[in-house]
Amino acid sequence: MTHTSVAAYAAPAPKAPLERTTIPRRELGAHDILIDIKFAGICHSDIHTARAEWGEGGHFPLVPGHEIAGVVAATGSAVSRYAVGDRVGVGCFVDSCRECDNCRAGIEQYCTGELGNVGTYNAVGRDGEPTQGGYSTHLVVDENYALRIPESIPLDAAAPLLCAGITVYSPLAHWQAGPGKKVAVVGLGGLGHMGVKIAHAMGAEVTVLSQSLRKKDDGLRFGADAYHATSDPATFEALAGTFDLIINTVSADLDLNAYLSLLRTDGTLVQLGAPEKPLTVAPFALIGGRRSFAGSLIGGIRETQEMLDFCGEHSIAADIELISADRINEAYERVLASDVRYRFVIDTSTI
Template identity: 80%
Template sequence: MTNTTNATNTANAGNPANGTDPKPRTVAAYAAPAPKAPLARTTIERRALGAHDILIDVRFAGICHSDIHQVGEEWGDGIFPMVPGHEIAGVVAEVGPGVTRWAVGDRVGVGCFVDSCRECDNCRAGLQQFCTGTPGTVFTYNGVGRDGEPTHGGYSTQLVVDEGYALRIPDALPLDVAAPLLCAGITLYSPLNRWGAGPGRKVAIVGLGGLGHMGVKIAHAKGAEVTVLSQSLRKREDGLKLGADDYRATSDPATFTDLAGTFDLIVNTVSADLDLSAYLGLLRTDGTLVQVGAPEKPVTVNAHALLGGRKSLSGSMIGGLPETQEMLDFCAEHGIGAEIELIRADQINDAYARVLASDVRYRFVIDTSTI
């Protein structure tokens, strides 16, 4: 996948001069009509297919905990009605006349964003998730596109997106287990990649949920020695089957004594308010704790936990387009897909409740044919 900085600007999407049908299309979707409201079936308009757009028949859409956060306005004001979904897998159904990257029938995915400025330093470096230009990173839903209209996500039957912001899903990956890779997969792959998880490195994954289980699979495939740090040992058998070498309960104070100074890298996937200073104590000299979960409240850290051992506390948010394609190819090569429970669209609200109750192993995926 090439860098999207060469992608053609979509400002003229839907212009009759492009030789495409200027009419938007109406598609079925599931949306939250208001903050904290149950999702219900509805219809939405997708923009007309521009010269460099592709129309995707959405086959599967993963449910991410961030969908629940945004429907509940836990991260700020939302745009309603809101169609969530940024773990999208499908097949190209139609292409604009200027499209060069895709053909009808190609298997594609769309992740957390669908546009960026394409010109800032971060975009040019393939870090579109950190775009600093205008319009900035345009998120797949609960955002505003170049046309000034709200973006809507993957809980729908079709999606229109600029060709440069779609990703190739290798044939070796079934579309249903590939869908969660577009967020959960890249969210873990990126820090594991950047901080060098591999042979001779000891990595801990905090939490064994939708994110954490992908971290275990990917870190194991990269050759690292992997430990799961979870509140209890309830999922220990699962963790070991997924590739963990060890599994420890953080509710046991002995864990923090026994494992002090052990890890080169810790990736914290949970959004709970943890004592990060205690986890920093598990790092070796020059080790790094990377936060990928997003707690609602600010976290505090004792500076001495960083000073002793020259340790680092960092954060990571998804990945850019080139790295996301790299992740998909890596997962295909190593036979890695998400562990999923496939649901019908009319089960979305029940699935949200089960996510909040930690009752999923490990990602809900919507069969969008049921919308």
């Protein structure tokens, strides 16, 4: 198989600073499109993976990035979904087995086939080559795993929708956030600020639960009806038994039992953040109110397109800080310090 070299930023080894390099991209297959990447969001998952914090073996050098927005630059001979010049995005995976029950149901993120859900980076594709992500100038991807970005969403602010947007949209849709439902969003970061915007647009009553009131004005601007500091014990007393749905967007070791106490009977706490260590749940925190503790992983291609169209219709986009590629390592440190409002996006023309 022949390849084309493109510029990228990669972590040469676990925990090593990212540096400029070149990586191979495969030649176009019949159903492939070549994307001229314009913008790539920085997700906390990128940092976890580049620093090997989730314990899995990595494919280094590793190019992170699964919040990709760009323009179709070329198409394979059998491509029917896209044409040169189309605005497209790629999210957290670039392939799946396509044959298992979950793939056939359109929830490819839960692929159970032999190939599995092929991550946009740090995975191995069906060609046997490691996948490399969006901190690069170009990407080749099967047309069936690309998404159309509505014209009403700026490309730079659209990039984070491909992970942060769908990560919160999927559980909000699945647990039917909408009019008459009380939804709490834990954490107002990259995921949380999208959760507030989307839950509000769905018609739910939205409360932000954050460590402090530092971002309260932002939370209310995004559509929150209420904002409470979790560092204040009175918050948990005042809000006991309040919510139908809580989405936890933070990757930290929280007292889940305290948050479960905020659910109404039959309420659900959905875990979205992925901390390094196991979480602890007391059985009676669930049993006492027939409460559920659940998890959710991104979304399938169909639902991700649904999310993009929803955001287009409601003028929803991420609040971003656009950076040049030489600031990626600085941005990583600022993400860890919660010093970003609310998503870093790389201008890939600077790679």
